[in-house]
Amino acid sequence: MADYILAKHISKHLNEEITLKGWIYNIRKSGKIWFLIFRDGTEFIQCVVLKNEVAEKVFDLKSTLTQESSISVTGIVQEAPRQDIGYELLVKDIEVIHIAEEYPIALKDHGVDFLMDKRHLWLRSKAPFAIMKIRAEIEQACRDFFNERDFTLVDSPMFTPNASEGSTTLFETKYFDRKAYLTQSGQLYSEAAVMALNRTYCFGPCFRAEKSKTRRHLTEFWMVEPEMAFFDIYDDMDLAEEFVSYLVQRALKNCRRELEILGRDISKLESVKTPFPRITYDEAVEILKKKGYDFEWGGDFGAPHEEAIAEDFEKPVMIWRWPAVLKAFYMKRDPEDERYVLGVDMIAPEGHGEIIGGSQREEDINTLLERIEKEKLPKEDFEWFLDIRRYGSVPHSGFGLGFERTIGWICGTHHIRECIPWPRTMARLKP
Template structure:
């Protein structure tokens, strides 16, 4: 008899199989038990008919509590009403462990704080499971996208001696008597790797100590940060478009059941094809002012501003050429207008805000030194970074994609804390 997972159950229609998993829920009608089973790969209904099984099997089903672990043997049958398209006519049930009564997460409504306190159990539920499986698909798609294009994966350090983007958002640690910080970004290190390998990307956790409580912020999250030698501003945007289109395509192709569980409107995602529309920061400011917003050139966009701009398009939109003073010291000013940078943020549709920020990087030594001085950065800490402009400097570009924000948008999830296995927010470090 074949042992299989729920995800692969379609291969065994009309055959008897063995499933190993847990009982998500149960209901009975006296002569039939309906077992809602999960095995980590999906959910399926097992039907236990009293007249078709031994008395011991039927009695064992009565003893099963929510989240008991068990092994099931049964016949795979087509069922178009089920999310998986199948159900199992159960022949045998073998309990592995009968869970204690009083499982914390029942099928009733629970408050978010309670659910986050029990995140280790909440992720077993269909919607949370679907979100994290889509996250896994996006993770794999990103790696495949870059691998197929000859990028080399480089892992930057998590402990760094300096800030990359701003000193107010750093988690400071004692590093054997010296001040060090949890990394805000792997970008500077990826730039060094790009000068060695050409095209690289980093994929890892980053940390921001900002005291934000919005639905779009975490204090620990994952970033994908490519850096590309001999790639200019235009080439940078093209890679971003292709990557986002590729990710969406992979999720639509491979995670249909999960998107259905989340009731995601996939027609919105199906429209995501390159090229993406663009609007300059200056034109976006005018758009906001014409729309009744009190907004001045040089201010940063908030969530309402990004949402208003995004509503004008049915695809992600690039906002380009931000004021130089708003952005990080390493971003290349536009040669035609040094007041703005050759950079862009990619704003997702449906109010999900910025998912990518990127730019062409400064490659001229004197200009980089000038920027470091203007921003009063400690030059000695950046000497290794300055070396990249001393020895074989070339025009180069890169960007950072926030994994959780991307998952949130593709899944249609309200709050980013649901898109990571164990969220770290302003008031949460447990479990």
């Protein structure tokens, strides 16, 4: 058993003498009293050092300790109503492990570029700490959600042999004497997997070489992609809203402290329960027209359009039944009107953009072949994918949830690069 406790468990040790091991977040000095804000990666604790409670050499540490120095601190746990967590430590002894050099990150404003250059240190600060905790909790929630619903995890490969979907730009890499591409989605593999395992999901990084420089884009981001045999578009939307609601409620249940640290308006998350509003593309266009946008049927929604549509709803809104011209070849045509496909996007509130893209898939091989030919995709590369339609084809559906965008919405961060430990953007490959 370790001879120290984790700071997050401090409340279980009221009036006991305990030892904590960690780092100094901040020091506030006075004459015969000083305060050190201690952190150990599980919680932030104020420690009080009183001149007549400690040895002189311990008291004098106030002039040698620096921000981010590592220490072992022993003291008595006391109630402290003015502290966020309600407790503080009355220090009895401090053992110095390492005196940190002058720390570059002050507890003041810094620019994004500076902080990202120092990402390896910035992670120690309060907001990144809270976001990483929430990210880990939501990732676990994703896995729990699907495990509880008879889904099997079937992860897809990162290396892919061809530029299948065509539309987005892929990262190309050497693969021995051939070329390979980094995956942009696991969906096509999942479509094969559900014919083997009925309901599956994959959860991993995706790569897009788009030259996007906005607060909603990364070149490497994570996506959760469930795929379900025998699901139609309605089942797909039912699952999507249940899933998103589950994630938000899970954050509210298990990440209160972290959301508080981030100053998130919790009331906005509390209302995120099923059912979510569903509108068709045509209805969305009507909303835009009523708001004075000059928008033609058949166009795709840009970020300002998405925001204009989403601002009417306090929950995420699903837009479905899209013009076929806008969507990928594998989406199923609406049987009632060939101009539409049974695709759905989910737009998060508060300007966080599209968090889900999904659809019912085209299960008829001839229709699929038509679209492959029409979009001039390399048919030979899709032979394995067409096999899914040759051997016991069934209706099936799925969607992909952009993980960082979802975290960004739950945490209320301005830019999704804060929602991944080591962000990769067009301009950033380090650290």
